[in-house]
Amino acid sequence: MTSATAPPHVVEVEHVTRRFDATVALDDVSLTVRRGELLGLLGPNGAGKTTLLSLINGLRKPDSGTIRLFGGDPRDPASRARLGTTPQETGLPPTLRVAEVVDFVARHYPDPMPTAEVLEMFGLTDLARRQTGGLSGGQKRRLAIGLALTGRPELVLLDEPTTGLDVDARHALWDALRSYHAQGGTIVLTSHYLEEVQALAQRVVVVDRGQVLADDRLDVILDRVALRRMSLRVPDAAVSSLATVPGLTQHETSADGRHELLVSDADAAVRALVAADVPFEGLTIAGATLEEAFLTMTRTPPGATQPGATQQAAAVDQARSTVTTEGARP
Ligand SMILES: Nc1ncnc2c1ncn2[C@@H]1O[C@H](COP(=O)(O)OP(=O)(O)OP(=O)(O)O)[C@@H](O)[C@H]1O
Structure with missing residues (x-):
């Protein structure tokens, strides 16, 4: 052949x-x-x-x-x-x-x-x-x-x-x-x-x-897809600590003030927050969808503004309605 x-x-x-x-x-x-x-x-x-x-x-x-x-x-x-x-x-x-x-x-x-x-x-x-x-x-x-x-x-x-x-x-x-x-x-x-x-x-x-x-x-692609979505509230004074969470690939703040983090290892992320005495509340953890993994793959050029949370959420909703996520959750 x-x-x-x-x-x-x-x-x-x-x-x-x-x-x-x-x-x-x-x-x-x-x-x-x-x-x-x-x-x-x-x-x-x-x-x-x-x-x-x-x-x-x-x-x-x-x-x-x-x-x-x-x-x-x-x-x-x-x-x-x-x-x-x-x-x-x-x-x-x-x-x-x-x-x-x-x-x-x-x-x-x-x-x-x-x-x-x-x-x-x-x-x-x-x-x-x-x-x-x-x-x-x-x-x-x-x-x-x-x-x-x-x-x-x-x-x-x-x-x-x-x-x-x-x-x-x-x-x-x-x-x-x-x-x-x-x-x-x-x-x-x-x-x-x-x-x-x-x-x-x-x-x-x-x-x-x-x-x-x-x-x-x-x-390499599968590693990116094996992301977890963490959603939590923290006081304004503690927001900067979120940037130090291990394995963080994306951080957005939703309209209601919740912080949405995409991380590669949610257990390690929670341990780091506890170790740093970050007073978080209302924590939820879920598997990131394949579409979310797609979105985190979008490379934003240095100095460019990240898409706003609303825009990003709309894109996720749009993609969610059209892509089969079978097998995407870890
Ligand atoms: N013949 C066409 N006339 C007008 N628009 C088209 C035509 N073919 C494709 N498009 C548009 O181009 C874009 C890409 O379509 P394409 O069919 O290549 O996507 P796809 O990834 O193969 O989608 P699917 O998984 O649904 O097959 C879509 O917005 C589609 O509506």
């Missing part, structure tokens, strides 16, 4: 901006995908994930910036010859049988996987003779992802691959993707689910409102 002399980057995105009328779907995004990586693009609804994939697979053009796919222009079919892709929704010819569709797609590639292997890998062997119009939503999804891998692509782009799948099907699909990756394949997948990214990805790019908020190894 890979060649020893091939360049290390299969995708290069440089300062890419893409607008839809007044909406800036991607705002000066830069990232590279190395050969053999399994990269998770994580972000809430409308973050820009699908737009980014559509630029990488050549369906859309950036307004500014450049995208290279295997070193070439993604809009050139030759650049896409080694690419497999599955959009969020796939149209399958309803009267063709499952095995016929796999055969049909396989004939477009020089060295496809045998149809039986694709069917086996995605748990579709018993459905080989079923017309695709008679498949359930989850079965169609598995077939669509099987089709993306049929040509043994070097890179596969998967937009929310397991949406609509039950737990068993989701795990079977993860196994198939791990096996493809173990054979040298490169995967970029988008997900709302931290759990999914956690199960598969080695590197995670967090996107929100068209911007890359974080791009790091999975373990």
